[in-house]
Amino acid sequence: MVASGCDSDLDAGDAGTVWKRSRRRRERQERLDAGFPDDWRSLCEQRFRWYRTLDAEQLTRFERRVLEMVLDVSWEPARDFEITDEMRVTIASLAQLVVLELPEGALGRVHAVIVHPTTIVMEGEHSQVDGVVSDEPTEILGEAVDGGPILLAWDEVVDDVRHPRRGRNVVIHEFAHVVDMLDGVVDGTPPITDPDAAQRWIRVCTEIFEQVVEGRAGHVLDPYAGVNPGEFFAVATEAFFCDPLGLHREHPDLFAEFLAVYGLDPRAWVVR
Ligand SMILES: [Zn+2]
Structure with missing residues (x-):
């Protein structure tokens, strides 16, 4: 019921959307207030040798940024795949490590991360790494597009985390492209x-x-x-x-x- 004199253009459908949005905002704030969950902390300790070496100030910043990224980015599974918190936290942690000492918002243009179970095959017309447009199927482990989603193959992410000494990491690679794109050019x-x-x-x-x-x-x-x-x-x-x-x-x-x-x-x- 609208109080007399209140001028609102909301119809019933809009109101539903507004309530949903405000509920999401409230839930987001509650999760931020609850802080970095203990099981995420255990995951980071098991997976990343650098996690324990962060000083108190770095750790606070890192955990807040990871939590915000997990909550704010749209995490989209490939078809027939399901994204878990383990995946979100692993990917967000590596992304936030890359920009840990960069100013706030360095990854602000990343709105979505699409996670595939394994190697992604690009079909149809797509532009290749050398800029040439091709319709040949191309296998990729990840991709970063300026202002677009980050694509990652989860089995490769896990493999890289398990074998850090091999010197490669697809998440670090793709988010390095995001850092490169901060000035608008790759x-x-x-x-x-x-x-x-x-x-x-x-x-x-x-x-x-x-x-x-x-x-x-x-x-x-x-x-x-x-x-x-x-x-x-x-x-x-x-x-x-x-x-x-x-x-x-x-x-x-x-x-x-x-x-x-x-x-x-x-x-x-x-x-x-
Ligand atoms: Zn690349």
Whole structure:
């Protein structure tokens, strides 16, 4: 019943939507107030060697951001698949690790994560990594599109988490693309405000990118880094987080650039 004098355009259907929305808002706030669940904490402790090394301030920020991402992103399963909290927390944790020392909202343009059980086969017309449009079926483990959803193959996510020493991680790779896209272009350069630092970044990355293309960059960077500067940045980010000692040994200059951009030193996480 509407009080007399109250001017509202709501019809009965709208009212249902408004109540649903306000219930969702209330539930979201309750989950935020309840904090990071204990079983999520146990999951992080089991899965990620870096989790226990975060200091108190980093841990608080990390857990809040993971919780917000789990609540706010639309988690969409592929057909005949079901997404669990284990998947949401694992993926959100790796994504938030990448941007832990970046300003709030670095992943704000990611509205949806689509999780497939295994390798995704792109059918129909789609643009490939080199920009060429093809209708050949293409197998992918993940994909990041600017302003669009992140696609991930869950079996690959788990495999990468179980074998961190292999130096690759599809979640870190795809969210590195998101960081690269923060300035609006996929060019292998995240936002760097200091002009001298930006110049140095371009010089160091260009030199090592050329080494990868020519097959003389060592063993730590996967040859896929030679596809284009965007893939170089994503592959080097994987190496930085997953094989920091190897990347530092083979490319100390590149390691220093990534250290400056991400503000974290993953060498501290490695049991030597
Ligand atoms: Zn990529």
